[in-house]
Amino acid sequence: MGVTAGREASRRALPGPRGLRPETRWAYLFLLPWLVGLLVFQLGPMVASLVLSFTDYDLIDSPRFAGLxxxxxxxxxxxxxxxxxxxxxxxxxxxxxxxxxxxxxxxxxxxxxxxxxxxxxxxxxxxxxxxxxxxxxxxxxxxxxxxxxxxxxxxxxxxxxxxxxxxxxxxxxxxxxxxxxxxxxxxxxxxxxxxxxxxxxxxxxxxxxxxxxxxxxxxxxxxxxxxxxxxxxxxxxxxxxxxxxxxxxxxxxxxxxxxxxxxxxxxxxxxxxxxxxxxxxxxxxxxxxxxxxxxxxxxxxxxxxxxxxxxxxxxxxxx
Incomplete structure (x- = not known):
C-alpha cells in the first residue's frame, strides 16, 4: 500500500503532458516582465535598426530602400x-x-x-x-x-x-x-x-x-x-x-x-x-x-x- 502511494505521489510531482509544474509556471510568470522588456526594448529595436540600416530614413518621411x-x-x-x-x-x-x-x-x-x-x-x-x-x-x-x-x-x-x-x-x-x-x-x-x-x-x-x-x-x-x-x-x-x-x-x-x-x-x-x-x-x-x-x-x-x-x-x- 505504501509503495503504491509513493508511486502515485511521484507521478503527481513529475510534469506531465497536460502542463508544467506549478513552480515552473510561477518561474515563467516572474520572468515574464523581463522577457517582455527583452523583446520590446532590446531585440525589437535591434531588428528594426537592422531593417533601417538598408533605408534612407530621416524620422519625418517614410523610409526609402537604399540597399547597401x-x-x-x-x-x-x-x-x-x-x-x-x-x-x-x-x-x-x-x-x-x-x-x-x-x-x-x-x-x-x-x-x-x-x-x-x-x-x-x-x-x-x-x-x-x-x-x-x-x-x-x-x-x-x-x-x-x-x-x-x-x-x-x-x-x-x-x-x-x-x-x-x-x-x-x-x-x-x-x-x-x-x-x-x-x-x-x-x-x-x-x-x-x-x-x-x-x-x-x-x-x-x-x-x-x-x-x-x-x-x-x-x-x-x-x-x-x-x-x-x-x-x-x-x-x-x-x-x-x-x-x-x-x-x-x-x-x-x-x-x-x-x-x-x-x-x-x-x-x-x-x-x-x-x-x-x-x-x-x-x-x-x-x-x-x-x-x-x-x-x-x-x-x-x-x-x-x-x-x-x-x-x-x-x-x-x-x-
Missing part, C-alpha cells in the same frame, strides 16, 4: 575613419592602463584586513557610482589648462601642464586620464579573485625559495587569469562604446568645438550625431550594426586567445 548605400557611404566618410581611429587609440591606451592600475589597487586592498577592508573597498568603488555626465563636467574643470587642479599639481614639480581640453594633441590623453577615475568595478572584481587564491600555493612557493615577483608571476597571475580575462573583455567593450563623458566635455558647447575639430570625435558620438542631430537614422543604424559586428569579432578573438592563456581550476581538477 549606407554601408558604402561609410567607406567614403572621412569622419567615420577619424572616429574609428580615435576610438581604437583610446581603447588601446585605456584598457592596459586601467587593468594595470586596478590590479595594483587590488593587490593593496588585498592586504587590508578587518573592518577597514570593507571601508576601503567602498571608497574605491564610489567613483563607479558617479553619473557619467557629472564625471564629464567635473573633469572639464579639473583638466582646464589655466586653472585646472591637474595642471596646478604638475606646476608643483615645475611642469607646465598642457591644454588638455583644447590642444588636439592632448585631448585623447586627457580623456584616457579621465577614464582612469572609474576603476572601482574592475578593482573589486580583481580583489575578489585575489581573495580566492589558495594561500598554501604561495606558501609552498615561498618555501621553495620563490621571491615576491616570482610568486606573483607563477602563482597569483595564473590563479586570477580568468578574472583578468573577464575584465579585459568588459573594458574593451566599454571603451569601444565611449560616449557620455566625451559628449558632455566636448560637444555640449558647439562653438568651442571649432578649436579642436574632430580630435574628440568618438565612434558612438558620431553615431549619435548622425541619428539625432542630422536625423540620418538609416545611416546611424548602419553605423550601429558595424560597431556591433566589430565588437563581436574582437570579443570572439579575445575568447579564442584567452582560452589558451586562462587557467581554469575546474578543468585542472577534471584532468
Amino acid at each position: 548605400g549606407n554601408y558604402a557611404a561609410m567607406l567614403e566618410d572621412p569622419k567615420v575613419a577619424r572616429a574609428v581611429g580615435n576610438t581604437v587609440i583610446y581603447t588601446a591606451l585605456h584598457v592596459p592602463l586601467a587593468i594595470a592600475i586596478a590590479l595594483a589597487l587590488a593587490l593593496i586592498l588585498n592586504r587590508v584586513t578587518g573592518r577597514a577592508a570593507g571601508v576601503f573597498r567602498t571608497v574605491f568603488y564610489l567613483p563607479s557610482m558617479t553619473p557619467y555626465v557629472a564625471t564629464g563636467v567635473l573633469f572639464l574643470f579639473l583638466l582646464n589648462g589655466q586653472a585646472g587642479v591637474v595642471n596646478q599639481f604638475l606646476g608643483l614639480f615645475g611642469i607646465d601642464g598642457p591644454q588638455w581640453t583644447t590642444d588636439p594633441n592632448w585631448i585623447l590623453p586627457g580623456i584616457v586620464l579621465m577614464s582612469l577615475w572609474n576603476l572601482g568595478t574592475t578593482t573589486i572584481i580583481l580583489v575578489a579573485a585575489l581573495r580566492n587564491v589558495p594561500r598554501e600555493l604561495s606558501e609552498a612557493a615561498m618555501i621553495d625559495g620563490a621571491g615576491s615577483w616570482q610568486r606573483f608571476r607563477a602563482v597569483t597571475l595564473p590563479m586570477i587569469s580568468s578574472a583578468l580575462f573577464f575584465v579585459v573583455i568588459i573594458n574593451t567593450i566599454t571603451s569601444l562604446q565611449m560616449f557620455d563623458q566625451v559628449y558632455t566635455m566636448f560637444f555640449g558647447n558647439q562653438s568651442a568645438q571649432q578649436s579642436y575639430g574632430d580630435s574628440a570625435l568618438f565612434y558612438v558620438v558620431y553615431l549619435f550625431q548622425q541619428a539625432f542631430q542630422f536625423l540620418h537614422m538609416g545611416y546611424a543604424s548602419a553605423l550601429a550594426w558595424l560597431l556591433f559586428l566589430v565588437i563581436g569579432v574582437i570579443t570572439l578573438i579575445q575568447v579564442k586567445v584567452g582560452n589558451r592563456l586562462v587557467y581554469y581550476e575546474a578543468e585542472e581538477q577534471g584532468a
Whole structure:
C-alpha cells in the first residue's frame, strides 16, 4: 500500500503532458516582465535598426530602400575613419592602463584586513557610482589648462601642464586620464579573485625559495587569469562604446568645438550625431550594426586567445 502511494505521489510531482509544474509556471510568470522588456526594448529595436540600416530614413518621411548605400557611404566618410581611429587609440591606451592600475589597487586592498577592508573597498568603488555626465563636467574643470587642479599639481614639480581640453594633441590623453577615475568595478572584481587564491600555493612557493615577483608571476597571475580575462573583455567593450563623458566635455558647447575639430570625435558620438542631430537614422543604424559586428569579432578573438592563456581550476581538477 505504501509503495503504491509513493508511486502515485511521484507521478503527481513529475510534469506531465497536460502542463508544467506549478513552480515552473510561477518561474515563467516572474520572468515574464523581463522577457517582455527583452523583446520590446532590446531585440525589437535591434531588428528594426537592422531593417533601417538598408533605408534612407530621416524620422519625418517614410523610409526609402537604399540597399547597401549606407554601408558604402561609410567607406567614403572621412569622419567615420577619424572616429574609428580615435576610438581604437583610446581603447588601446585605456584598457592596459586601467587593468594595470586596478590590479595594483587590488593587490593593496588585498592586504587590508578587518573592518577597514570593507571601508576601503567602498571608497574605491564610489567613483563607479558617479553619473557619467557629472564625471564629464567635473573633469572639464579639473583638466582646464589655466586653472585646472591637474595642471596646478604638475606646476608643483615645475611642469607646465598642457591644454588638455583644447590642444588636439592632448585631448585623447586627457580623456584616457579621465577614464582612469572609474576603476572601482574592475578593482573589486580583481580583489575578489585575489581573495580566492589558495594561500598554501604561495606558501609552498615561498618555501621553495620563490621571491615576491616570482610568486606573483607563477602563482597569483595564473590563479586570477580568468578574472583578468573577464575584465579585459568588459573594458574593451566599454571603451569601444565611449560616449557620455566625451559628449558632455566636448560637444555640449558647439562653438568651442571649432578649436579642436574632430580630435574628440568618438565612434558612438558620431553615431549619435548622425541619428539625432542630422536625423540620418538609416545611416546611424548602419553605423550601429558595424560597431556591433566589430565588437563581436574582437570579443570572439579575445575568447579564442584567452582560452589558451586562462587557467581554469575546474578543468585542472577534471584532468
